[in-house]
Amino acid sequence: MNAAFELTTDIERPASGQPKVRRGGWSWGLVEGAKLRVLSMGAGVQSTTLALMAIHGEIGPLPDCMIFANPGAETPATLRHLDWLEGEVIKRTNGRMRTERVSNGSITETIERRARGQSGVRKDGGSNRFVSAPFFTANGGMGRRQCTREFKVEPLTKMQRQLMGYTPRQRIPAGSCEVWIGISTDEVVRAGAAFDRWAVNRYPLLEMRMSRNDCEQWLRKNSYTVPPKSACVFCPYRSDHEWRWLKENDPDAFAEAIRIDALIRDTPGMIHAEYLHRSLKPLSHVDLSTAEDRGQSNMLMVCEAGCGL
Numbered sequence: 001m002n003a004a005f006e007l008t009t010d011i012e013r014p015a016s017g018q019p020k021v022r023r024g025g026w027s028w029g030l031v032e033g034a035k036l037r038v039l040s041m042g043a044g045v046q047s048t049t050l051a052l053m054a055i056h057g058e059i060g061p062l063p064d065c066m067i068f069a070n071p072g073a074e075t076p077a078t079l080r081h082l083d084w085l086e087g088e089v090i091k092r093t094n095g096r097m098r099t100e101r102v103s104n105g106s107i108t109e110t111i112e113r114r115a116r117g118q119s120g121v122r123k124d125g126g127s128n129r130f131v132s133a134p135f136f137t138a139n140g141g142m143g144r145r146q147c148t149r150e151f152k153v154e155p156l157t158k159m160q161r162q163l164m165g166y167t168p169r170q171r172i173p174a175g176s177c178e179v180w181i182g183i184s185t186d187e188v189v190r191a192g193a194a195f196d197r198w199a200v201n202r203y204p205l206l207e208m209r210m211s212r213n214d215c216e217q218w219l220r221k222n223s224y225t226v227p228p229k230s231a232c233v234f235c236p237y238r239s240d241h242e243w244r245w246l247k248e249n250d251p252d253a254f255a256e257a258i259r260i261d262a263l264i265r266d267t268p269g270m271i272h273a274e275y276l277h278r279s280l281k282p283l284s285h286v287d288l289s290t291a292e293d294r295g296q297s298n299m300l301m302v303c304e305a306g307c308g309l
Contacts, residue, residue, distance in 0.1 A: 023199040026193045034178040040305035041068040043082045044230035046068045047182030049215035055092040071151035072106025075253045101153040117268035135274040172198035185211045234260040244288040
């Protein structure tokens with residue numbers, strides 16, 4: 001395998017409280033001998049740039065498949081962009097790079113059932129535990145982030161296994177799947193090894209020393225439109241600038257966020273009330289004019305990789 005390929009055993013703590021070991025690897029450059037190469041598509045600026053650079057031949061080898069995991073709460077703008085991008089990929093590669101959309105069900109429906117004190121069954125047939133999302137809590141904390149793993153990582157992993165021809169519990173050799181993830185230099189803290197031993201994460205934008213701004217410049221230089229940030233409508237990691245953009249450019253999506261914000265306020269079983277906004281105020285009452293509008297990013301609001309890349 002590539003000399004840069006490494007296995008790691010860094011430990012993370014998932015929502016269940018049990019240790020989660022990153023048994024897979026990461027690679028600087030291609031993984032020699034990989035049976036499958038996939039691009040994890042978030043439909044944001046970075047992953048869009050990565051896909052387009054690949055079909056332009058500026059980075060390779062060309063992935064076998066681009067996979068998008070739909071949590072059932074993306075904005076209409078993101079889904080329209082994804083429709084266009086999938087068409088562009090198929091057209092320019094003549095089908096050599098296929099596209100797939102996967103889902104574990106709707107996180108919106110899960111939150112609605114949670115608010116009613118009900119449970120259900122996920123799309124993949126698994127038990128619907130009350131999936132935690134990192135909403136702000138009235139005691140000054142945040143909920144545990146379980147949504148990314150269940151609605152993004154798990155369906156992506158399932159599709160990767162399926163594309164390689166392995167059944168759910170069948171053993172897969174280490175380093176079989178090279179996974180491209182669109183993380184740029186200004187988000188390097190989000191990069192990490194794969195969780196599964198058979199997978200190896202690769203970060204081509206880091207290899208090319210590209211920032212988010214570099215990605216936007218590349219898109220404009222090649223006559224592409226810069227896509228909006230990809231995230232669930234009610235993602236609490238949005239900055240005030242992003243909330244205001246949503247309010248001004250997609251009022252229906254912003255109204256849905258307000259509805260969810262009200263819905264999570266008194267969830268059965270929760271000790272503290274939950275909020276979408278860090279001010280611990282109803283989203284409809286928040287003043288969205290902040291210093292962030294002047295270009296000051298909020299370094300305390302850093303999310304893990306997997307959503308809107």
